[in-house]
Amino acid sequence: MAMPEREHLSPDTVEDYFKSGVAAAFQMGTAVESVLEIDPSRQEMRLISPAQGSEPDVAAYERIAVERTSLIGRPGDWYQLTVDATSMHYEAYVLIESIVDQLEGGASFRHAVSESLSGFKDLLSGRRRMSDEKETGLIGELLVLHHALGRLGEDTAVGAWLGPLSEEHDFGFEDFDAEVKTTRSEARVHVIGSESQLQPVPGRPLYLVSVQITLAGAAAEGFTLPALISLIRTGLDRSRRAFDAALERLGWKDADADLYRTKYQLRSTPRTYLVDLAFPAITGPRLDEVVPQRVLVSGVSYRIDVSHLPFVAPPAPLDDYCEDHA
Template sequence: MSDPGTGRNHLTPETVEDYFTAGVAAAFSISDKVDAVLEIDPSHQEIRLVSPAAGADPDVTAYERIAVERIGIVGKHGDWFRLVVDATRMYYEAYILIESIVDQLESGASFRHAVSESLSGLRGLLAGRRRLSDEKEAGLIGELLVLGHAIEHSGEESALDAWLGPLSEEHDFGLDGFDAEIKTTRSEGRNHIIGSESQLQPAPGRPLYLVSIQITLAGAAAGGFTLSDLIETTRGMLENSRRTFDAALQRIGWADGDADMYRTKFQLRSKPRAFLVNPEFPAITGARLDQVVPQRGFISAVSYRIDVSHLHFEMLPAPFADFCEDPS
């Protein structure tokens, strides 16, 4: 961990991630040149820097994720600064901020100046990088798995034309002869959140399938993949449509510069299943609500959770028959 060239106890992105994943608090000196203690607190999703309180307090009022306090430490003389960074979903970015402050301290800067200079240099990083939520990450993984299969069997142009998810249409894919709504979950059961009354409403004359995909953490499994890996794999399948693909990702909220923020590896928990949304399927739709809810017009939004684990499933029509589990 110690870098002999700088006297710095440097952590790699993987090491920082491991500390939070393990869920065990840690504290250790981060410099051999100045008093600087790094504290990692997974239970509060925080990274903290503790250093002697020499000079004026740093001004961090403009930053929601950062706070500074003066504390007393048993066995230590005088006050100490404790800078607290909310590291939720940005563990290594928070650690880089701490390292930058320590760099300034080692060069002789006051704590206030070190914090100010470091925040100025990393303002764009702290303000601009926003990771997709866990739900959106899983959803994009599922859609990309289907998209990759479609590219292999139908060609890149037809596959990308069929991918409607980034356009916020009612269904994720409008394929030849049928529509598909892709739902991806990390749960042990096939539990999915349906976000609107139209999401499982078939278009007139077009069969609609709910495609249930289960993913789970891969750990060190050889077949594990991150969202970043899957995006690069899909992009590598394209020859003439990369700009179209990249534009679709941008509409979803993906940025290539944020790829390092998606380090969790996944694998399929089970073979995907396809469920035909027919009159017997337990969907809440606008048409059904119109029949049973008084003063229906006063309901402006519908969201519900459905467990399809024990429902009858079917094969998707060709050329997607081998993507989902065979019910026979």
């Protein structure tokens, strides 16, 4: 892709470069040689400009680095400014564009970088959205929590939410435990992150709750993660502080809400699977039976496709949230 000189890229165009998966480079400056490189594989944007004057001091900035380097086929030394553009593609582009504008106006590279960085507090603070996997998992747990609030009341429902406490299972209801797994795929394929996630507590039934979400686009029923959090908060009074503390433990920050713009909707009605002796779970006791020198095996993680397994009607409060039975 080629960009006409000094044409300002729209947010959609910047996203297209990253989605293409192909590295791109083009000249941004007219009066000063300034090359913008977009590297989708590393989620980086780089600005390359002649190394004139002293090097900018960016040591305090988590997502920005500058090095003095030489380039094949280009005489002299060059400054390479690298921006970690993860989840902030357009913001990174605007920052680099601002630096180039300063250079075009006659500023030194050090001054151009310093002046431009001062106007990008969000980028400098190293704000990062949680990974897609964590966002997806949190959405699934919050959907179940929102339903439980309507059935159990806030004290019981929020108290039953154990996921943020790093307990083995996401919910501990009165008569059973539930492990919520959420996927964006068409099949009900879920990642099990440890050998204990699907290990029932003695005397308590364990159910795997399979939630499928998909992109909503402009659908009226679509929701973002911040919208879902806000919806739950409106129904809380006494448990608001406990809920906020739980979100914080999971990596959520209200100040970063604007980073979560994707809208989702349920792809299908959630299903519930009883984790019994016939369920294909990899657990500690099962590994003990078949793995020699079992003590040396750790960090068990695996994928499971429950699409064609028989599902069951779960007990209350999930009985009217999930499909009845296979």
